[in-house]
Amino acid sequence: MWMLIGLTVGILLGMAVMWVYRRRMRAKRNQRARQELEGNRVSTVTQVLHFAIQSAPEAIAVVDHRQRVVLSNPRAHELGLVHERILNPNAWTVAERVLGDHEPREVRFLPPPRRGNRPVISVAGQVQLLTLMDDRYAVVYATDDSEHVRMEFARRDFVANVSHELKTPVGAISLLVETLMEARDDPDSVEYFGKRLMNETRRMSQMISELISLSKLQGAESLPDPEVLDVDDIVECAFDRCRLAAEAAGIDLVRDSEVGANVMGDKNLLVTCLANLITNAINYSPEATPVSVSRAVRDDTVIIRVTDRGIGIAPEDQKRVFERFFRVDKARSRNTGGTGLGLAIVKHVMANHGGTVSLWSRPGTGSTFTLELPLCVPDATGMPGPRMESPVIPDAKKLREEAREAEG
Ligand code: ADP
Numbered sequence: 001m002w003m004l005i006g007l008t009v010g011i012l013l014g015m016a017v018m019w020v021y022r023r024r025m026r027a028k029r030n031q032r033a034r035q036e037l038e039g040n041r042v043s044t045v046t047q048v049l050h051f052a053i054q055s056a057p058e059a060i061a062v063v064d065h066r067q068r069v070v071l072s073n074p075r076a077h078e079l080g081l082v083h084e085r086i087l088n089p090n091a092w093t094v095a096e097r098v099l100g101d102h103e104p105r106e107v108r109f110l111p112p113p114r115r116g117n118r119p120v121i122s123v124a125g126q127v128q129l130l131t132l133m134d135d136r137y138a139v140v141y142a143t144d145d146s147e148h149v150r151m152e153f154a155r156r157d158f159v160a161n162v163s164h165e166l167k168t169p170v171g172a173i174s175l176l177v178e179t180l181m182e183a184r185d186d187p188d189s190v191e192y193f194g195k196r197l198m199n200e201t202r203r204m205s206q207m208i209s210e211l212i213s214l215s216k217l218q219g220a221e222s223l224p225d226p227e228v229l230d231v232d233d234i235v236e237c238a239f240d241r242c243r244l245a246a247e248a249a250g251i252d253l254v255r256d257s258e259v260g261a262n263v264m265g266d267k268n269l270l271v272t273c274l275a276n277l278i279t280n281a282i283n284y285s286p287e288a289t290p291v292s293v294s295r296a297v298r299d300d301t302v303i304i305r306v307t308d309r310g311i312g313i314a315p316e317d318q319k320r321v322f323e324r325f326f327r328v329d330k331a332r333s334r335n336t337g338g339t340g341l342g343l344a345i346v347k348h349v350m351a352n353h354g355g356t357v358s359l360w361s362r363p364g365t366g367s368t369f370t371l372e373l374p375l376c377v378p379d380a381t382g383m384p385g386p387r388m389e390s391p392v393i394p395d396a397k398k399l400r401e402e403a404r405e406a407e408g
Helices: 002-040 045-054 073-079 089-101 145-184 187-219 231-251 267-283 331-335 344-351 396-407
Strands: 060-065 070-073 105-109 123-131 133-144 227-229 252-255 262-265 290-298 302-307 356-362 365-376
Touching: 060 073, 060 089, 060 123, 070 231, 089 105, 089 133, 089 227, 089 231, 123 344, 145 187, 145 267, 187 267, 187 344, 227 231, 227 267, 231 252, 231 262, 231 267, 231 290, 231 302, 262 267, 262 365, 267 365, 344 356
Parallel strands: 252 290
Antiparallel strands: 060 070, 060 133, 105 123, 123 133, 227 262, 290 302, 302 365, 356 365
8 A cells, every 4th residue: 555655656756857857948948049049139230230231232342442342242242343352343443543532433334244134234333432531441332223224225226216217208308399499380390299298298297296106105104094995996996097098009908796895095095006007907918908807805815916918027027027117128118108116106005005916927928916905804883894705706827828729
C-alpha cells in the first residue's frame, strides 16, 4: 500500500518537474526571439538613414576627392552611376568641377547597355557638395530620364515629318499660282490649274485636320465622354461617308447583316476610323472589285473587318503602314488624295478605345483590316445589351479564295 502511494507521488513529482522544466525552456525561447526581434528593429538615426538611402527610388552616390565611392544605393548600380565602386566617368568629370568650385551642376550620361524591355537610354541628375562645411565629398542624385528623352525624339521626329509633308503641297500651291497668273488670258488653262490648286489646298487642309485629330488622340489618356454606341449605326455612318467615293471608283461596297451589339466610345472617332479603312480599300483596289465590311461578336469582343481584293501590302510593309506618313507608294497615295495619316489615326483611335487593329494582306490578292473592340455589356440600369450569338459573316478567307478562283 505505502509502496503504491510512494510510486504515485514519485510519478506526480516527476511530471511536475518536467512541466516546470518545459515552461522555463519555452520562456527562454520566447525571450531569445524577443531579443532577436529587438536587435533587428530600427532604433538609431543612422539605421533610419541607411534604410532610407538604400530603398530610395533615386540613385544616390557619395564620392570623395580621390574618386572613391564612399556610399551608394542599389539604384545607383542599376542605373550605371556606380560600377565596381567607381563613379561613372561623366558623373566624375562633373563631380570634380563641383569639388573644385563648390557650385552644384547637372549631369546627364548614357549608362552601359543592359538587357530589358525598355532599356535605360539616359540618366540625368544633380551633383553637389555633400556639405558646404567639408569640401572633400560630393553627392550625386540621379534618375532614369529615358522616357523624357524618348518623348523628345518623338516630338522632333514629328515636327520634322510634318514640316516635310506640308512643304510639298505649299510648294505645289505656289507653283500653281505662278502658272495661273501667267496664263490669266487663257480660260482653259485657268480652269485646269485652278482645279489643281483646289486639290492641293484641299489636301493640305485635310492633312492639317488629320494632324490635329492625331495629336489630340495621342495626348488623350482616355476618352473624355464615352457613350454606348450601336455598332450597326457606326457601320452605316461610315458607309454613308464612303458611298460617293465607291461609286466614283466603280467599287461595289457591301456589308453583312446587322449584329445588334454595343461598344463604348466616341461615335465620330469610330466612324472616322472605319471610314479610313473603307476609303483605303476603295483607293487601293481595281475598278469593279468588291469592298466588304463584316461584323461579329466573339466572347466579349466586337469584330469589324474591312476586306478588299486590291493590290495588297508586302509582308515587310505591313507593320510600317500604321506609322505616321508611311506610304508604300508615295505617288499612288498622292493621286488618291492620301496623307499617310489614315492608318496612324486608326491605330490611335483603337488604342484609346481599348481595342486593336490588325492586318492580313497578300500582294495581288487583297487585304483585310480587322478592328477588335471590347463589347459593352448591359449593366443594372438596364442599358441596351448586345445579342451574344455570333452571326455568320462573309469570311475574308472565303472572299480571298473566290478571288484566287476568279484569277484562274
Ligand atoms: P494614305 O493616306 O496614304 O492612304 P494611310 O495611313 O491610310 O495613308 O495608309 C498608309 C499606306 O498603307 C498607304 O499609303 C498604302 O500604301 C497602304 N495601304 C493602306 N490601306 C491599304 C489597302 N487596303 N490596300 C493596299 N495598301 C494599303
